[in-house]
């Protein structure tokens with residue numbers, strides 16, 4: 001068991017190249033149990049590449065990944081899943097024409113010994129997962145078509161799908177991009193519920209105000225390198241974090257003197 005606040009996953013010196021492009025140039029990131037970690041950085045900074053590596057989708061060219069202090073090698077999608085890491089990708093694939101329950105279990109259906117899908121079990125499990133993340137709509141049930149849900153609710157389905165399998169760490173890559181404020185608040189409630197259940201969330205977002213509200217700690221990357229990290233308490237507010245990120249974009253570095261003692 002990992003105690004709250006202790007590293008549950010640690011990526012060390014991760015390098016990832018796509019041909020001549022070095023998307024990650026030696027990034028080391030710890031994810032601590034029970035936290036919401038806000039992963040920030042400009043377009044193309046390497047956020048998605050980092051979480052795809054964490055998910056085992058990308059094989060890093062260099063670097064190591066430790067789970068609960070143990071080196072896991074080789075690091076594969078199965079290793080990531082076994083480590084309890086589930087990712088909702090930016091280019092996520094929910095099937096809008098299908099029901100909530102079909103989407104949650106797609107590709108990993110609950111079957112009986114004859115290989116037939118146990119429909120009632122899946123509906124019951126979908127209900128449980130939706131309740132767990134605080135899906136309160138009375139209008140929708142597991143048989144509702146995903147295409148009829150709002151953007152925030154669709155993210156809820158994607159999160160419920162990630163929770164199935166008892167994930168310890170849920171990674172959300174820009175879950176609120178293109179959502180209205182009301183829909184964003186729904187996603188935040190889902191994230192809060194996931195956190196309250198003792199799980200860990202890695203949250204990527206463009207809107208720093210949004211990420212500031214939801215996250216306990218921030219990790220900022222810039223052109224494939226770690227720029228700075230720190231707990232929320234180390235910042236004077238969202239504007240301070242934004243100011244640091246502007247400074248970073250303009251000069252390539254930010255004043256991190258107030259963060260030295262916190263990481």
Ligand SMILES: Nc1ncnc2c1ncn2[C@@H]1O[C@H](COP(=O)(O)OP(=O)(O)OP(=O)(O)O)[C@@H](O)[C@H]1O
Pocket residue numbers: 018021022023041042043044045046047048049050090
């Ligand atoms: N599969 C790939 N093949 C080639 N280059 C890639 C691939 N995936 C990412 N890259 C490149 O790696 C760099 C980092 O991309 P990445 O998608 O990780 O950035 P990001 O921080 O998630 O950006 P955004 O905020 O726009 O989602 C970019 O230069 C991108 O073009």
Ligand SMILES: [Mg+2]
Pocket residue numbers: 047048049090173
């Ligand atoms: Mg991305």
